[in-house]
Amino acid sequence: MSEKLDKLKELQEELSKKVKVVPLSHFPRLVGGADVSYPEPSSALGVIVIYDLKTRKVLEEVFAVEKVSFPYIPGFLSFRETPVLKKAFVRLKNIPEVLMVDGQGILHPRGLGLASHLGLELSIPTIGVAKKPLLGQFEPPEDKPGAFSPIFVQGEIKGAVLRTRKGVKPVYVSPGHLIDLDSALKVVKASLSGYRIPEPLRKAHLLTQRLRRECCDYPGWGHRQQGRGENP
DNA sequence: GCGACAG
DNA sequence: ATCTTGTCGC
Numbered sequence: 001m002s003e004k005l006d007k008l009k010e011l012q013e014e015l016s017k018k019v020k021v022v023p024l025s026h027f028p029r030l031v032g033g034a035d036v037s038y039p040e041p042s043s044a045l046g047v048i049v050i051y052d053l054k055t056r057k058v059l060e061e062v063f064a065v066e067k068v069s070f071p072y073i074p075g076f077l078s079f080r081e082t083p084v085l086k087k088a089f090v091r092l093k094n095i096p097e098v099l100m101v102d103g104q105g106i107l108h109p110r111g112l113g114l115a116s117h118l119g120l121e122l123s124i125p126t127i128g129v130a131k132k133p134l135l136g137q138f139e140p141p142e143d144k145p146g147a148f149s150p151i152f153v154q155g156e157i158k159g160a161v162l163r164t165r166k167g168v169k170p171v172y173v174s175p176g177h178l179i180d181l182d183s184a185l186k187v188v189k190a191s192l193s194g195y196r197i198p199e200p201l202r203k204a205h206l207l208t209q210r211l212r213r214e215c216c217d218y219p220g221w222g223h224r225q226q227g228r229g230e231n232p
Numbered sequence: 233g234c235g236a237c238a239g
Numbered sequence: 240a241t242c243t244t245g246t247c248g249c
Contacts, residue, residue, distance in 0.1 A: 036239070038240055072240070074237040081239070103238050113238070134238050167249070172238085 008076060009110060016111035018120055021175050024098065024183035028125075029054050031191055032096030033200025034088075034118070036081045037208040044068050046084035047208045050094045051200040053190060058203055063211060064088035074134065075109050078117035085118055098125040098179060098187055100200050104134050105184075107151060107159035107174035119177025126176030127184040129201055133161070133172050141170055146189055148173075160185060168196045 033049045043065055050060040064087035070080040081103070104113030105128025112120075113134070119126030136151035141163045148162040151172065159174030160181060175184050191198035197205065 036240080038239090041241085044240095072239060074239090077238055108238085128238085130238050132238060135236090 005073070005076065008079065012108075012110040012112040012117075015117065015120060016106070019106060019111065019116050019176075020178050021106065021180050022178065023180045024125060024178075024187070026097075027190075028097035028187060030059065030094060030096045031187060031200045032092075032099035033198070033202070033204035034085050034099055035102045035201060035204040035208045036084060037212045038068070039065070039212045042068050044081065044084040045208060045212055046081070046088040047204045047211070048085065048088045048092060048096075048099070049200055049204040049207060050092065050096055051191070051203065056193070056199075060092060060094050061203075061207055062088050062091040063207070064091065077103055078112065078114040081114055082118050082121060086121060089122055096124065098127060099176075100127045100129050100188070100191070100198060101176060102129065102131075102201055102205070104128045104130050104172065105159065105174035105176035107134065107136060107153065107172065109135060113174065113176070115174070115176030123178075125178035127179060127187060128159070128172075128174045128176050129188060129198060130172040130174075131169075131197075143167060145192070148185065157181065162188060164188075164192050164198065165194070165196050171196065171198075 036046045047063040052059045066084035101115035105115040115126045115128030136153045138151040141147040141149045148160045150157045151159040161170045163170045193199045
């Protein structure tokens, strides 16, 4: 009954070999934020927001709805959320230099968290920013914004616990694809704006929740651009 | 065997 | 993730 997962585990191990952990060549200006909500148990709503680090404003927002085709199983989140996020991604006019994803990167049992899997399929740099730990050994970081401590997995540093705000629970950062931990931390820190969640992801999450209730599904859906209030 | 376990 | 209001504290 669970040989299916064994098959997927092999796939993850195979794909993880293709993940590149390297420093980002240039500091990014356009940072994306990707998140998913569920208007109903059978459908997923994916959102990607493009945030301009220079102007500190949202440049573009896109979303997509897709039937859920996989259950939530810790360690296999990417098979559930990657489809709808890819669908939303192709609707972007502006391609982000790096995409922050709500979930783990290489800090995963088989080195292929949602951020890594998505980055691999999109061939763009991605960063995993999770609100809870999935695995690893670490010490709590100091209660000061920007403070962080490494997360070890079998003696190797795979990510970091980052304090984004004083007196608030930290977030778990790890490289997704085409980026390393140092670059990832720099980007996440530069994307903070006083809240626990970095701005690109926070904006994506807010939109994901707003659209979830605004009843969905009708022609003309899927695209939102700066300035204009609604859909083209 | 038991507990943990991203969203 | 989702079901859900008020309340305590910086």
